[in-house]
Amino acid sequence: MKNEENTNMEDLxxxxxxxxxxxxxxxxxxxxxxxxxSDLNDKxxxxxxxxxxxxxxxxxxxxxxxxxxxxxxxxxxxxxxxxFERAMEAMKTARDVEAVEEGVELIYGKFIAFLQQNGVKxxxxxxxxxxxxxxxxxTTFPASSDDMKGKIMxxxxxxxxxxxxxxxxxxxVVCE
Numbered sequence: 001m002k003n004e005e006n007t008n009m010e011d012l013x014x015x016x017x018x019x020x021x022x023x024x025x026x027x028x029x030x031x032x033x034x035x036x037x038s039d040l041n042d043k044x045x046x047x048x049x050x051x052x053x054x055x056x057x058x059x060x061x062x063x064x065x066x067x068x069x070x071x072x073x074x075x076x077x078x079x080x081x082x083x084f085e086r087a088m089e090a091m092k093t094a095r096d097v098e099a100v101e102e103g104v105e106l107i108y109g110k111f112i113a114f115l116q117q118n119g120v121k122x123x124x125x126x127x128x129x130x131x132x133x134x135x136x137x138x139t140t141f142p143a144s145s146d147d148m149k150g151k152i153m154x155x156x157x158x159x160x161x162x163x164x165x166x167x168x169x170x171x172x173v174v175c176e
Contacts, residue, residue: 073118080114083107115160123159125152125170135159136169143175151175 087103094100115121123134129151130137138156143149152172159170 076114076118080107080111083110119163120167121161123161123166123170125155125159125172128152130172130174134166134169135172135174137174138171140174140176148175 084107087100087107090103091100125135128135135152136159141153143151151174153175154173155170156173157171158168159166160168
């Protein structure tokens with residue numbers, strides 16, 4: 001019987017040692033998993049903070065771009081303003097109206113060329129068919145002939161596009 005008790009005791013001790021080893025292994029596994037969770041949480045927080053900083057930076061850059069978007073165009077317009085100021089000064093003392101008129105026409109030509117260089121184009125209206133997407137009808141007039149029906153008779157105010165987008169619709173009189 002003593003032999004049997006020793007065997008049972010040994011089995012118990014062995015089972016207890018195995019249980020302790022399994023418990024230690026489980027504890028180390030839990031510690032490793034807790035470290036991994038902590039590391040992932042830290043990485044997640046850093047990533048969220050980095051994204052928030054990126055979002056704020058891009059919003060700031062975008063608002064700066066919007067504020068200064070027209071700066072170069074306005075700077076390019078300054079020589080035209082200088083020309084207009086010289087023309088106005090010349091008008092005060094000029095005796096030759098034709099020379100002043102020619103100067104103003106030159107400035108007008110420079111201004112139109114400047115607009116075209118920057119993508120602004122006039123919308124054609126002269127004897128063009130009326131297009132609701134391009135023209136704004138102010139009034140209608142009876143057509144003198146059938147071929148004039150639906151065509152533009154007169155342009156009251158010119159319209160313009162900027163890179164194919166209408167920025168001002170021409171105000172027109174349409175034949176009916």
